[in-house]
Amino acid sequence: MKLRIFNMLALRAFRGLGNIIGCRSLPSRQLHCSSCQKTLIFERDYELPDGPLYAAKLEKKNHIYRVVSIETGPTELEIILTKDSLEHGVAGEVLSVETEVGRQLIKNFEAAYASPENLAEIASSFTKKSGQTISGRRMLLWLRTREYLTCAMREDVEWTLTPGMAARAFLRYHKLVVPESALKLPDYPITSSDPESWKEHDIGITVNSVDTVAMKMVVVPWTKK
Known part of the structure; x- marks a missing residue:
């Protein structure tokens, strides 16, 4: 059985749960996580017994997990700009940027996720409104x-x-x-x-x-x- 911990908040909660039930805590070197965008995959050190699973039958050793691997998610995010920017581009332009940059732009209402719905609604509206190409609007800006x-x-x-x-x-x-x-x-x-x-x-x-x-x-x- 494997567990996935998606960020440090969930990881701390997992450690707290282990302390509450009296389990052995994981080594600190295995719990290290430098970014909230990483996924930690855990595996039980001792397999569960066969047959129906009841919490009363679980032993303390069955609550001991070890880190199998640490996965990093996508490093780039596809967005569509909603505001003109000399640094990134013009409204309606679809870009692939670093995940952190893209999320910050979305948070500041300067971009949106490049979903099919947003592409049909935002990108086409800016092109029809101005009558210019993306490169032409970049030059105008x-x-x-x-x-x-x-x-x-x-x-x-x-x-x-x-x-x-x-x-x-x-x-x-x-x-x-x-x-x-x-x-x-x-x-x-x-x-x-x-x-x-x-x-x-x-x-x-x-x-x-x-x-x-x-x-x-x-x-x-x-x-x-």
């Missing part, structure tokens, strides 16, 4: 949390800023890939010879041809790192 984008340009050559040049500058400085067609620059020209060009400008970035984010772009002199 990142852009909206940025104060400005830096466009580093050279001072020793003549240039007039184009969407392609700005896109390459964003790729070098921010590792951000922006198609030329998705980048809208101001109507006035931005040139190297104009001192007013080396300042802050209003631009627009369109994500997946659905949402456009108004951003600030700062033109700064390029320096070799």
Whole structure:
């Protein structure tokens, strides 16, 4: 016969029961449990007698158990986010995270278990509501949390800023890939010879041809790192 003790609270109760009935306690090294997520499997040192089982017929030795093994449960938990987070992702995204992290997010009402019901209700609702893909919503979240984008340009050559040049500058400085067609620059020209060009400008970035984010772009002199 084997018993399973799922956490330290149950383990302490089991030890207390053993003391009450006058049994020999288990060695402390066998009772060690460093995490509440572990399962301890116990086995009787002495098998029970054959035939009908009555408590009156049990001897003290039949109440002595030993630890057979210690099992750890799953280390990852599949969740679905209910709130946007720069650290984890956007609402409606399904993730596999560490068990402790996932339970903490669920406790803070930032995520829910990725059950079939929650997947059908939460994930689909966010996608239909925004019309964006998960990656597109991640990009929108990142852009909206940025104060400005830096466009580093050279001072020793003549240039007039184009969407392609700005896109390459964003790729070098921010590792951000922006198609030329998705980048809208101001109507006035931005040139190297104009001192007013080396300042802050209003631009627009369109994500997946659905949402456009108004951003600030700062033109700064390029320096070799």
